[in-house]
Amino acid sequence: MTHAVELPLWAAIVVACLLLLGAFLTLVGSIGLLRLRDFYARVHAPTLATTLGIGCVLLASMLFFTVLQTRPVLHEVLITAFMVLTTPVTLMLLTRASLYRDRREGSPDVPPIPARPLPKDGAER
């Protein structure tokens, strides 16, 4: 980070705060992943890291490069979009798989398969 010295003080403070916040949130998410009690609970912990945590880091990055290059740097918006789109997909796939297996094994912790199909499906056809 050789360019960091050129950064104005106010920007440096904001960037540092955002980075620290992001890192903290990510750490919390990771600890949650480790400590929470079962799979369904644990699935929620990393989302803290992938949404808020990453968001803070991305904001810091945007600010840092925008100030340094004196023009708006917006690449991070794209990254945010990707994160917002992909994180739920991944976690939903994992949860669905887990839910499926638990139901299959007759685990008492998960609700059973709904008995009746939603009437909407029939109307759709």
Added chain:
Amino acid sequence: MPDGIVLACLVGLPFVAAIVAGLLPTRARDTASMLAGAVALVCLGLVWSAYGTVSGGGVLRAELPWMPQLGLSIVLRMDGFAWLFAGLITGIGALVVLYARYYMSAEDPVPRFFSFLLAFMGAMTGLVLSGHLVQLALFWELTSFLSFLLIGYWHHTAAARDGARMALTITATGGLSLFAGVLVLGHIVGSYDLDVVLAAGDTIRDHPLYIVALILIVLGALTKSAQFPFHFWLPHAMAAPTPVSAYLHSATLVKAGVFLLARLWPVMAGTDAWAWTVGLAGLITMLIGAYIAIFQNDLKGLLAYSTISHLGLITLLLGLKSELALIAAIFHTMNHAAFKCSLFMAAGIIDHETGTRDIRRLSGLNGPMPFTARLALVAAAAMAGVPLLNGFISKEMFFAEALSATAPVHPLLNVLPLAAMLASAFSVVYSLRFIHGVFFGSPPTDLPRTPHEPATWMRFPVEILVLTCIMVGVLPAATVGPYLDIAARAVLGDATPYYSLAVWHGVNLPLLMSVVAMAAGVTIYLILQRRLREGMDGPPLIRHLDAQRLFERAMVTLSWRLARTLERIAGTRRLQPQLRLILIAAIVAGAGAAFVRGVGPGNLVPAPIDPVLALLWVVGAACALGAAWQAKFHRLAATILLGGVGLVVCVTFVWFSAPDLALTQLTVEIVTTVLLLLGLRWLPKRMQSSSAREPEVLGRTRRLRDLAIATAAGGCMAMLAYVVMTRTPPELLAQHFLARAYLEGGGTNVVNVILVDFRGFDTLGEIFVVGVVALTTFALLRRFRPAADSVELPEQQRDQLEADEARHARDDGRHVADWLLVPFTLTRLLFPVMLVAAAFLLLRGHDLPGGGFSAGMVVAIAIILQYIVGGTEWTEDRLSLLRPPAWIGTGLLLAAGTGVAAWAFGLPFMTSYFSYADLPVLGKVPMASALIFDIGVFVLVVGATLLMLIALAHQSVRGRRSTPRTLPQAKASPRVADAVGGGG
């Protein structure tokens, strides 16, 4: 006309016409035959136009240098001898085309036939006109190959297939031997040019390698000319249509061996070795062929063995140490072509009009087909050597040579005239049998068709040939004399002795021998007549010597037993031993080289260890170890851990400022992991060896050994990397590239400029490899049948189908669509975004990290994602552009086309051009021609990756189709891999 054009047309025209004929519609019999006939006549005219030059002893010559440094050029050369053969090939070719027009049935795909025939004509002309030994061997093999196609023309019959295969095996093997022989010859002389070789006779004969060259070349010639012990392919080649037999197996192809022997006669003959190999083979073939021919019941079989015998005669003449014998050989080659070709045509007419070729069933055809009978009678008389026909004159010459020959040893000397008479007597017997058996006797009964005269034009070629036989027989010196003289002088040069072509030489010993042989032949026929009529099962005495059976047995031994034995000894189908061997070999090679040459310490001081990077690497190493640990029983976990290793590598690349590598690594990692996951589904389950458990010690030993090998291999790699990285390379190529990337390549991303410009040719080769690998993967997996225990639908898919059926019998897959609705929608939203990202990477690749490869991978990942979440059928219904082979082809064409385009500007292959274009939205965009190349790479990568993916993904679709919908209760335990990839 200039020599070059005449010669090039002679060789090239038939090939061009062959392609044209091959493109004609299947039923275009008349068009194809007109084309073939016209080409043959034009070629004959071209040959005739060269007569002026050739008759004066001149040589037409055209040379096209190809690789002059290696002494390889295309040389066409026509002297008198080649001229004579070219005339035979084109002249008889024209007659055969006319004959074939009427012989071939309208139901056959006739254009294909004429296409092969024309190509053969071109190959044969090329063979006789070759002025370069390697080129000669090439055309030689080409004639073998086309002969294979022609014999196998009626490929729906087993006889045609077997005959074609046998002919190809024998003659092509002989051709390889000939190739080796001419290489040795070229090595001896120092040049492959025929003119140089023909001028180096003494050098060749005195060279220690002479014997090697002789044996190899003679093997080639003997196989081609169906000489003992390789004669047996010719009778089996009779499964070919009769025009092919008339053309290839009497007049041209089988004469190629004789041609070669005569061609090299001046430089290779004259030694005892030559006389023994060539002469002895000819002598045995002549006798055996004639003897077997007597007992053939098939007309074409009789003619085939007779051909073998006459070729033996010619070979024997070539084996004698006498110039006059050579002239007799050339003369008999022409005579034999005339009468044997007409006899084959006559046999074809008989077959065509009566429906059978069995001599025992045929008789008295003189009545219904008198003209054909007269023609066949004259031709057969020429074959038997009756006076006033051409066969008689060459036979007289042969007898004279047999009497005066100076053979290497005394017994042979005594045997030779006797053998000549015996063979001549035999030829009288089989000629008589042919004529008497078919045309005389009681009127024919019980034939498949009512015999009648053929179409006038079908008989015309026979008439021409028979007329030739008579004219040459009556007035040899006036008709064929000048041409024979030209040919003989071309081979022998100034050494051509005096000879006289005349019917009457006075009462002398050869005439007496002729009379005796004739009388003996008639007597033998009279004695054998009744037994032959009843039909004998093969020739007496050597009935059990079936060369075909020996050949089949040899083939089975070679191609089946030997191969199986070798495979059993040296091969394994198990992957583990193969990998083990490869690794051990690599370790030994690498460590051995390092040990022999020695490796000193490097000159660079290692940089201090960065704690963050070190931590990262600890994680990576843990992942790697974990993957190895879990690889056997927890494949999914191992795959995930491998992904972790890949990510660490990726971050390392970023750390050391190699964004291009990191990008590539990241995308490749993703695709690889997906492909591995798809493959996991099809791996067999863990082997349950509870009852017969191998001893614990043995298993542990094996694992320890594998651990040792793995550690050694990894350690060696690490050492290698360390050694390389701790020293300065002697000349830093990187500086060179860095300095020139922008100036000469027009790009600031040096990595990309290297890939698409400086080393563009390498990249071109690499993407070809990628394309080939993808196609191979597809080809292998297309026929893949999964292991028995993974063939069933996974439990989750069965559940989904059940659920679909239970709920109002909805469409298959609705259940899973409901389950994955949110991820599915999000993924669809992501698709265009990913495409934009790919376009971004592609366009900026020349100046900033990115490029065709990573862009292609991104697109592939985008599509894979649709596959995973949307399912195979859904994705393919919507992405109709998804035809990966077409993408691969387009990519290769684009990349190679960019390279070729440089030629249009007079620049070397793959020269690049660059400038900047101002596009409306995107702004200033670098427009190097390398960008098009990069787009080619991009398209190919997308196609190749998807092809491999689809090859794997379609297994599940195919598996579902091939298994019944309702399956018995599940036995398999639920597996996480299936659950994750359940939608796909």
